[in-house]
Amino acid sequence: MKNIYFYPSDIGKLGVVQEEQAITRIYFQNENIPEDLIEFETDLIKEAGQQIQEYFAGKRKDFTIPLAPNGTxxxxxxxxxxxxxxxxxxxxxxxxxxxxxxxxxxxxxxxxxxxxxxxxxxxxxxxxxxxxxxxxxxxxxxxxxxxxxxxxxxxxx
CATH class of the missing domain: 1.10.10.10 (Winged helix-like DNA-binding domain superfamily/Winged helix DNA-binding domain)
Structure with a gap:
């Protein structure tokens, strides 16, 4: 199951996606969001959203969430x-x-x-x-x- 949740940021709304136990995608507000995503704020997505907010507040340099980007x-x-x-x-x-x-x-x-x-x-x-x-x-x-x-x-x- 793929979950997404949206957070406001200094650059507009960001959609954070979780698959299994990792963050796999972040969407900018101007991107097309796949329809197969379920809008639900998991604990991991919430942590990712918090870390992104800390980054924009100038309080975070590095991210500590598990990542699983799909690519070669x-x-x-x-x-x-x-x-x-x-x-x-x-x-x-x-x-x-x-x-x-x-x-x-x-x-x-x-x-x-x-x-x-x-x-x-x-x-x-x-x-x-x-x-x-x-x-x-x-x-x-x-x-x-x-x-x-x-x-x-x-x-x-």
Whole structure:
């Protein structure tokens, strides 16, 4: 059974999805929500929602909820590398490709970053272009800027 529950945030309503004993997806308010999800706030979803609220309040840098994003082994390796980018810092797609020991996979890293099912929790917003410019974000560049500014503001927590 897949459960979803919605929480308000600084970037609009977020839908947190649980399958079995892990969080598997976070939806932005502008995304299409599958109809097979049951709206029910489980204890784990509630904990995820609380941790996301703490993040937006500048009181949390890391998430401690169990995650189970669905993706290929390559995607999984990219998402693991994203989690290792420190709060308040950024990396280029090339940096991420090198960190997973696949330096020629810059475009593939970009695609995996784009398919990240757990934005914010798996911080794909911390990945920028090699020239230092902000490039695409599933929730929109305005949200990416907001998240990066939030982390810059609260970097000393």
């Amino acid at each position: 082994p390559f995607m999984q390796s990219v998402w693991k590398a994203l989690i290792e980018i420190p709060y308040g810092e950024t990396r280029s797609y090339k940096d991420v490709a090198e960190s997973i020991e696949n330096p020629k996979a810059v475009r593939a890293v970009g695609m995996a970053n784009n398919r990240n099912p757990l934005p914010i929790v798996i911080p794909c917003h911390r990945v920028i272009g090699a020239n230092g410019k902000l490039v695409g974000y599933g929730g929109g560049l305005d949200i990416k800027i907001l998240l990066l500014d939030l982390e810059k503001k609260h970097g000393n927590i």
